[in-house]
Amino acid sequence: MSIVPRPTVRPRSSAVPAPSLLGPHHLVHRPDTPEGFLLQSTPPVRQQFAFSAELPQDHPLFCDGTAAFHDLLFPLESLRQTAVFAARRCFRIPGNRHMVLTSGTTDVTDTEPWRRRSGSSQIALDLGITPMDVVNGVPHSLSCRAAVSIDGQPCGTAEARIAFPTPLVYRHHWNKGRMESTTSLPGNDGGSSEARIVVEGRLPGQVPAQRPALTAHRSPAPERVGRRSARNVLIGLPVQAPQEEGTRHENETAAGLTFPVDLPTAGEVLPDATDAFTTALLVEASRQSALFAATELYGFAPAHALLSHWQASFRGFAEKGLPLLCTVRTDVKDPAGDLPRDSSGRPYATLMLSFTQGSRLVSEASVRVLQDC
C-alpha cells in the first residue's frame, strides 16, 4: 500500500486518559422466576435487564458534534457494558475470557428524542441477553437486544452478538490476524515505498514501541466529519488505494473512498479499554468516513446529518500498531441519482464500509446517513 506523504505533522497533545463513555448508571435485573427474585439465581437462559443513565453533557468527544444529536454509540456501549456485567455476574463466564464483539447493529427509529436539548437527558434500555453456545453451563457467546428510549420516548434499537473465546482461542485469532496483516502490508517484502510502515506485533495490552509513519498525515477539517475540534478527527483525507495484487484495498473509484484511520489519535480520544476501544473506534471512524463521503458524493451538510443505522460484523481485531483503512462505497449504482427519502421526506444515503489492515478484513459495516432537514 502506498500512502501519500503528508507535508505536515500534526502535533500530538500529551496523553490524557479519555473519559469513559458512560457515567455512573443503574442496571436492574428483572427476575421472572422465584429463584431469580429471591436469590438472584440466574440459570443460562435469557435474562432481562433495565438500564438507565444520564446522557453526558460535556464529553470531549461525544459532545463535540456539529450536529446536535446524542451519539449513536451510547446504546451500543450500554448494551456492551450490560453484556459484560451479565457475563460475569449472571452467566459466570470466567474473568480470563476476553469479550469480543462479533456483530452489532443500532437503529434510530425516531430522530426527535435524539436531538440534544438544554438540560439533562436520560437514556434507558430494555435489554434481553440470551446465552448461546452453552458448554457445561457456561455460554461462549451472548446475544443481546435492546429497545432504546430517551426521556421516556422510544427511539431506537440495538443488537449485539458478543463472544467470549477461551484465552487460547483468543490468542490464536489475534496472532493469526496480526500475521496476516503484517505480511500483507507493503514494506515487509523488502521493497521500497515512499512511506514505509513500521509494523510490529504486540500482545493485547502492550503499548507499541514505535508509532507508524502514518501518523504524519493530512486530516480533513473537523466540520467535514461532524466534529468541532480537530483533536477529534480520527480519519485522514481519502488516499489512493494500492494497485498490488492480493490486497484487500479497492482502487478509489467513482463509487468508493478510502480513508486512513488515525489510530494514535483514536487511542487518545477514546476510552483506553481494549474491549470498548474497538467498538467505539469503528463506530466513530464509520461515522466520520460516512459523513465525509456523504458530503462528497451527495452534498450532505455534516452539521445536519446523523447516522440513523449502523450495522457491522467484526472479523478480527483492529491492531493498534498497524495501519487501518476504511473504504466507503455507495450502495447506489448511480451516485447522481435521486436518493431515497424517509417518511418525512428527508434524504438518506446508504454506504458500505470495510475496515482493513493489510489484506485482512477487520470489519464490514453498513451505515445510513440521514440528512436532517
Add this chain to the structure above:
Amino acid sequence: MRFRILGPVHMTPRTPSAAKPRAVLATLLVQSGTVVSVHTLIDELWCSEPPRTAATTLQVYVSQLRKALLQGEGEEPREQALLTRPPGYLMRVGPDELDLNVFESLRAQGREAYEQRNYAEASALLGQALGLWTGAALSGVPHGPMLETSAVRLDELRTEVLEQRISADLRLGRHHELVGELMALAHSHPMRETLHAHLMVALYRSGRQSDALAAYRRARRALVDELGVEPGPALNRLQERVLAADPALAWHEEPSRAARPAPAAPAEPGPVLWLPPDVANFTGRQEQLALGARLLDGDSAVPTGVTDTSAQGGPDKSPMPTRVLAVSGRAGSGKTTLAVHLAHGAADGFPDGRILLNLRDAGGQGVDPVRTMATLLRRLGAADSPGAESVPGDIEELSDLLHRSTRGRKLLIVMDDAVSEAQVRPVLSAVPDSTVVITSRQALGALEGVQHLVLDVLNPQDAEDLLVAAGGTRMAEEPAAVTEMAKLCGYLPLALRVAAAGLAARPHWKASELAGRLRNERTRLAALALGDLDVRSSLLTAYRDVGPEEQHAFRLLALAPVPDFAPWSAAALLGTSPAEAEQLAEELVRANLLEAHRSPASRTPVRYGFHSLLRSLALEMLAEEAAPAVVPEATERLGRACLALARHADARLCPGRDRLAQTGGSGAGAELGDGWTDAEARALIGGSPLWWFREEAAGLLEAVRKTHKAGLWQLTSALASAVSGYYEACGLWDEWETGHELALDAARQSGDAHAEAVVLRSLGDLAWQRHHAARALDRYHLAQHFFSRSEDAVGAARCLTGEADVLLGQGHADRAAQCYEQALNLGRAEGDARGAMEALRGLAFVELVHGRARSALARLGECEAAAELAGDTRWREYARRSAEVARAVSEGEDGAAHGPMPLEVRPGVWLVQPPSAVPSAV
C-alpha cells in the same frame, strides 16, 4: 322488405338519390299510416328557413317519390303507397314492408316470450329483431326536428331490445359467450348502466370476479368523469353482491317452458350443481383442506373424532372411517367458505352432483328437517325427471324418497349453518350413501360417526396473505399496514375479507388509512361493514343465540382485563360466586363468544378471553344496553377484588412495604381478603406471588385505569400502591410510572395526603432506579412532607433512606450516613423492621466506601436480622450476598485486578461506576 329506416334509409327497387326526397320518404315512413302535414314536412326539410317556393318544391319531391314508388322490375303495378291526404300526405305500407314494423312486431313477441320465461325463444326473436338493423336509424338523410327525435327514439329502442336479448342469454347460461360482446358494448355505451351490469354478471358467472369489479370501476369512472354522478343503486348493489360472492348471483339453470314438448325418454341426467361460486382468493387452511379432501376422497384412514386446529388441542382419533365432516367455529371464521371450496374442488369425486342447503332461514332461525329434506329432493328432482313435482310432507315419506333418490349416487351435500344435532340427524339418516359436510357455529358433538373440524382464526401470515390477495396492489404496497390490519381484525376471515373489500371499493383510500380507521376499538365494527357484508351482524347472531343471563355476562365481561382474565375477575365483575361465574363463562365459550385458554405455565388452570372483535361487540352492547350504574358498580367490584388479592400477594412478596395497606388508609377495604377469605386468596394466588403478579400485571394496571376513570380515587391509589412492590422488584418502569401517575392524580383529587405521600415515595423509588437523582430527591422531599402532615413517621423515615441512597450514589457518603442514621433511629422507634433493614444496608455501604469492611459486615449482619424480623426472605438473602462481597473485599479478593466492581445497592439493582468517575464503593 321494401322500406328500411333501421339503418340508411332505403327503398326497393330504387332509393331516391337526392337527399331531400329521401328525407321526405323517411319522414313519411317514420309516421307510416298517419298523415304528415305539409307544414311538418316543410319544417323537416328546411327547419326555420324555408324558401318562398317551399310548398311547390315539396310537391316536386312528392311527385318524384311517387314515380319511384310506382316503378318496379316487371312486377305488377303496386297500389300507390304515397297518398295525398289533407293537410298533407300519408304513406301506406304493408305489415312486412317496413323494417320498423317488423322490428316492433318481433320486439313485442320477444318481450312476451321473456315474460313467459321462454328465454330461448325470447333470445331468438329479439335477436331477429336486432338483425333487421343495418346501421344507425334514419342515417343517410338530413335530419330535421322530427327525424332527429325519431332517430334517438329508435336507437334507444334498439338498445333496449339488445339489453333484453342479452338478459335472456344470461338466463340461458350463455355468460361465457356474451363477455366479448358486452365488453364492446360497454365500451361504446359507457353511460348505459344496464350494459355494465350485464357485463359484470357475465364476468362473475365466468369466474372472473375481479374483472367484474374492474368493470364496475370503469363504469363508475365514466359516469363520474362524463356526468359527475355516481352509479345508480342497482349497479352499486350488484357490485356489493359480487364482492360478497352472493350465491344467488351464480347461474342456476332455471326451469323454462320450452316451446317443444319434453322428450318421452329423458336424456341421462347430468350432475346437479347447486353451489355458490368459490371464492377467487382462498387463502390458508392448508391442514384443514387436506383433511377435508381426504375425507371427500373417501379415504378410509380419516377417522372420526375432533381435529382442533386451534393452537391447543390435537386430534382424538378413533378407528371408524366416516363420510361426514362437521366444521364448527365462531361466526366469521370461514366455515362456509371452506366447505364450498372443498366442494368445488371435489367435482371429480361426485359426478352425480354437489348441493348446498342453507339450514337457517332469512330470519336466522333453524330450518326444520322436513323442509330441508324437501328442498334437497326438489334440487335433486330438477335434474332428474321433469315429472317429479310433488314432494311429500311427511318426514318418513320424505326420508324414504330421499333415500331412493340418493341410493348408489355419488353426491356431496353441504349443510350450511346447522343449529343443532337434531336438525341434521334425520337428513343424515336419509342420505347414507352421500358424503356430507356440515357447518355450524357450535360443535355438534352429539353426532356420532363424524369427523369434527374446529376452525379458529387464521394464523398471522395467512391472514396477511388473504388481505393482500383480496385487497390488491394497494394492500401489497403497505406491508406494515397489512400486518396491523390483520391484527386489528383478529385474524378473523370474515373481517379480513370485509376490510379488503372495503379497500377495493374505495380506490381513493390507502391501506394505512383503512388501518387507521380500524384502530379505535369502539368503532372498529362500524368500519368493518360494506353493503350487506357486516361483521357486526355476523357476530350478533351468536350473541342472540344465547340466553339473557349469558348475554348479560357477555356484556359485563367486556370490562375484564385483556388479553385474558382469571375466573376470579369474572366473578368480581358479575357479582356472583366463582362457580356461577365459571359456569356462565363456559356457556359463552360453548357459544363461541368467549375463548378459554389453558397454559401449562399458568398458575390459573383456565383463563378466559375475548376475540378482539367480539370484545368490541361486547363493549358496544354494554354501552347500548346497560343501565348507567352498571359499569361503575362492576368496575368497583373488580377494583376491590384486585386490591384484595394484590395486597395479599404483595404482603408475601415484600412484607411491610405498602404503607396504605398497613395503616388501613384509603378506606378502600383495607382488611385482607376483602370479599375473599385468607384461604381463598392463598389458593387463588398459589405458592408464588411473583408469578401471580406476572400473570395479572396487565389486568391490574388496567384496573387502575378503570378505577381512575370511574372516579374511585382511594381505590385507585390503594391498588397502584399494592402493585408497586412487584414493579420495583422487577424494574417495570413504564407500568410503574403509568399506574402511579394515575394514582397521584387520584390522591390529589381526593385530597388524601397520606395516599399522596405513599405514591410520591414510590415515584421517588422509580426515579432512583432510573438513576434520575434530581427527580428522586424532589419526590422524596415532597413525600416526606406529606408523611409528616399525615403523622406517618415510618413513611417519613423511609423517605430519608431514599434520599440517602441518592446521596450515596452521588458520592456524598457522609451526608448519606446522616440520613441513614436518622432513618434507622426513627424506624427502630416506630418498630419498623423494614425501615431499619433498608437503613442498615445503607450504613453498611457507607462503611465500605470508607474502607471499613468489618464495620460494614456488622451492619449487614444487623440488616439480615432486621430482614428476618420483617419476614422478607429476599432482603435477607440480599444482605447475605452483600456480606459475602464485603468479606471478599476485606480479604483482598476480586480487588484491584478487575478494578471497581458494580455494587448491588438494592436487591437486583446494581450501581455501575466507570473507572474515571466518582470513586466506587469498593
